[in-house]
Amino acid sequence: MDPLVALTAAAARGDQGAEAAASAVRSKGDAGGPSFSDTLDKAVESANRLQNEADDALRRFAAGDVEDVHQVMLAMNRADLSFRMTLEVRNKLVDAYQEVMRMQV
Amino acid sequence: MDPTRMFGLFDVTGSGMSAQRERMSLIAQNIAHAQDTNRGDGLPWRRREAVFETVLEGEMAGRVTLAEVQEDFRTPMNRVRDPGHRDADAEGFVTYPNVNPIFEMTDLLAASRAYEANLQTSKTFRQMVEQALGLGR
Numbered sequence: 001m002d003p004l005v006a007l008t009a010a011a012a013r014g015d016q017g018a019e020a021a022a023s024a025v026r027s028k029g030d031a032g033g034p035s036f037s038d039t040l041d042k043a044v045e046s047a048n049r050l051q052n053e054a055d056d057a058l059r060r061f062a063a064g065d066v067e068d069v070h071q072v073m074l075a076m077n078r079a080d081l082s083f084r085m086t087l088e089v090r091n092k093l094v095d096a097y098q099e100v101m102r103m104q105v
Numbered sequence: 106m107d108p109t110r111m112f113g114l115f116d117v118t119g120s121g122m123s124a125q126r127e128r129m130s131l132i133a134q135n136i137a138h139a140q141d142t143n144r145g146d147g148l149p150w151r152r153r154e155a156v157f158e159t160v161l162e163g164e165m166a167g168r169v170t171l172a173e174v175q176e177d178f179r180t181p182m183n184r185v186r187d188p189g190h191r192d193a194d195a196e197g198f199v200t201y202p203n204v205n206p207i208f209e210m211t212d213l214l215a216a217s218r219a220y221e222a223n224l225q226t227s228k229t230f231r232q233m234v235e236q237a238l239g240l241g242r
């Protein structure tokens with residue numbers, strides 16, 4: 001299963017923090033720059049693309065179409081690192097949301 | 106986030122490893138054909154070596170690639186007298202390839218070490234990124 005899909009699914013299921021945080025950042029940022037939500041979208045998109053590339057490389061490897069084993073491993077490295085980076089950003093976001101929710105009013 | 110810029114280093118090390126793999130396959134051919142007196146066109150096998158070149162990508166000198174496979178005309182062929190041989194010439198000499206197994210093994214070692222060096226660069230880069238990701242925690 002695509003880990004990014006899994007992440008989104010997990011957020012939709014139980015993790016209300018992630019869900020609310022995601023909807024909170026969906027509103028446009030001010031000052032005309034790209035909103036945080038757009039930036040995050042792009043990051044997820046490129047991480048997803050790298051996952052697909054790694055998937056592709058792995059499939060070709062399994063089919064015996066690959067002569068360079070290291071290219072498969074490098075594709076997996078790329079996908080892993082960019083996914084983990086996106087995950088870190090997401091974790092930070094949820095942390096920030098929970099911090100705000102803990103605020104006394 | 107542009108992953109091609111972020112992980113461009115993997116492309117560079119990957120191309121280095123691919124280049125060394127190509128070189129290694131040429132060495133393997135040379136060793137396999139060391140006694141080959143007819144490569145199909147009536148001539149004996151001639152030692153082959155890899156020539157590499159840079160792939161220019163804008164300002165950054167990026168990947169390395171196999172430019173061409175060059176035949177070795179510097180090393181003389183081995184001529185052995187063997188009149189009964191199928192590929193012997195009019196004077197009874199057979200021309201054997203100019204492949205020196207010692208030279209090939211040394212080259213093989215160099216190729217393997219160069220591959221390892223590229224691999225190590227990838228590993229170190231990966232560790233660097235992992236450590237940087239640890240900053241978030």
